[in-house]
Amino acid sequence: MDSSELNHNWNNVCEQVKTYNNVDASQVNAFFSRLVPQAMSEGFLMLTADNDFIKSWVEQHYLEIIKQALNDLFHVPFNVILAVDAASAAPAVAPSNPQTTTREPQSAPASPATMPPSAAVAPAHEYSPTTVSSFPSGDQSQIAQPQPEQERRSALDDHFESSLVEHSAEEQPPAPTTPHKRAEGPASLTFENFVIGDSNRMAYSMAVDVAETPGKMHLNPLFIYGKSGLGKTHLLRAIQNYINETRPQLKVTYVDSAELLSDYMEASVAHDKEKSSYRNFKQRYEESDVLLIDDVQYFQGKKQTLDIVFQIFNKMTDQGKQVVLSADRAPKNIDIDERYITRFNSGGTFDIQPPEIETKLGIVKSFIEEYRESEGDPAFSISSDIQMYIAENSSSNIRELKSAVTKIIYQMAFTHNSDLTLDDVRGVLESHFSGGPSKRLAVADIQREVENYYKISHSDMVGKKRPRHITYARKIAMYLCRQMLDLPFNDIGKKFNRDHTTVLYSVSDVEKQLKESRDMNEEIEALKMIIRDL
Structure with missing residues (x-):
């Protein structure tokens, strides 16, 4: 089968997958665009992904659906194999001296604690890129050829090339040992x-892509945004x-905006006595290979700090870098x-929305499982109805969600009662969840009050x-639903x-108008007071 026919068949499979119920077409587009068909014959298809995360995610969530699509299209059962082909990943490092070519050590794989969860879900098929090349494929030569981005050899190539060359095979770090206890603090994230x-x-996927x-270029910078407590710092x-x-040869610096502002203030105070203070301040960050800055919204109104951050x-x-x-x-x-907004948006910008009930x-x-492991108590459990109650009544803030679980765990330990009822839990968490009465609200409540306030009918609201x-009025109602x-x-x-x-646009439009x-x-404050009094 030649490459054009192979690609044509694969495109048909992708379109077939998107016709099935409960399949998100945008998600298929995002993940399947990272797959390349390598070989196909009757009852057999081989695909390659550009990294292990994409491979494992597709295996876990779409492998059976791909098989179903193939069966529906070609009327024979298919065996589908996925492999990782490093040639289709980021631009390959090409050392300037061929005699000193080195590669990042492969003998020390990431420990389970640092691997993407989907990379450790199902046992991966043990196909290496060399195994992939042994399969016939008319398109194989195209995959191995450098892409235009590779030909340009961005500054990234030169920077990471030097990092890898400096850490030659003789200086390989020892393989990470299996941790004897669960990591705590930032290391546990x-x-x-x-x-x-x-x-x-999507934000998770892009964070994994950057980490690997x-x-x-298309993800530099990576900008992740969302309300407090949704997992930005975790990523x-x-x-x-x-x-x-x-x-480990790369220097990674994580800094909260408050810490960076504090560093800048100290450098400013010291500048009169020590002229090198600004230079030392900048070097701390500029010498990093990867710089992660949390909560950059706090740079608002800090023009001098923004200017120096912009330079870095x-x-x-x-x-x-x-x-x-x-x-x-x-x-x-x-x-x-x-100009700052433009630069912040010049790479990949992805949001984290409030979690759905299933995610919560x-x-x-997950938090209960962490507790089992940390306490060495595999039999510990919380009933499913209590878990659902916590998920349904907590706000979008994940910290609040986890603290509710912690509160129940320690209530069980303190009272030596592992059989708390749902009524017991309601009493324990009565004043725990933020928002008070708003937690009992529904979209219909907000719609009704907005309809009364602006004197429109419900059919107008949803028509x-x-x-x-x-x-x-409709935009105001959508905004309040999102906020409350x-x-x-x-x-x-x-x-x-x-x-x-449409909802995203409406909420953004209201947020913009609220500034002016x-x-x-x-009006919105008046409506919030009315709704909270329900």
Whole structure:
């Protein structure tokens, strides 16, 4: 089978997969675009992914669906094999001296604590890139050829080449030993224990991509944003821990914006006495291979700090070093100069939405499992109805969710009662969840009060009419649902007969107008008071 026929068949399979119920077409586009068909014959298909995360994720979530699509199209059962082909990954390092070619040590794989969770789910087929090349494929030569980005040989290639050459095979770090106890603090925040859901899947995927191949042009900088407590810091720390474990020769610096501001203030105070203080301040960050800055929204109004951060940012990205930023809002909603917004958006920008019930339930189960391991008590459990109660009543803040689980765990330990009832738990957590009465609210409650306030009917609210006063009230209602209920855009959209992009646009539009319209601010505050009194 020649390459054109192979690619044509694979495109047909992708389209067939997207026709099935419960398949997210955008997710298929995102992940399947990272797969390359290598060989196909009757009843057999071989695909390669550019890294182990994509391979494992597709194996876990889509392998059976791909087989079904093949069966539906060709009417024979198929055996589908996935492998990792490093040639299709990030630009390969090409040392300037062929005699000193070195590769990153392969004898020390990442320990389970630092591997992406999906990379450790199902046993991977043991096919290496050399095995892949042994299969006939008319398109194989194209895959092995350098892409235009590789031909340009960005500054990233030169930077990471020197890092790898300096750490030759004779200087390989010892293989990581199996940890004898569960890591604590920032070291415990890994890809493995990050619970993935529809609300955070893309941000997670891009964070893994950066951790595996730091400095990719299209992901530099990587900007992750979302409300407090949704897992942004977890992803930044996971990147740090993964690189520290798998590429110890690289210097990774994580800094919170408050710490960076404090460093800058100290450098400013010391500048009169020590002229090198600014230079030392910048060098701390510029000498990093990977720089992760958390909560950059706090740079608002700090023009001098922003200027020096901008200098560090530009120097690092120009050298091909990786920068990762996080904030509680999108770059365009941070009150900073347009040139900073443009640079922050120049790589990959991804949001984390409030978690769905399924994701929150997964976080509860994960935290219980962590407790079992840390206490050496495999029999410990919390009933499923209590787990669901916590997931349904907690806000989107994952810290609040975990603290609720902790509270129940220690209530069970303190009372020596491992059989707490749901009524017991309601009493323990009565004043725990944030938002108070708003936790009992539903979208219908907010719709009703907004309809009464602006004097429109419910059919107007959820219908297709577009007079200005109706669309205005509808946007306000969507915004309040997002703010007060912490629901994902898709869930809100279903209640208004709209898709998630319409809700996203409406919420963003209201947020923008709130910066300029005093009347809108007063209206929303009045509505919040009415709704909280329900």
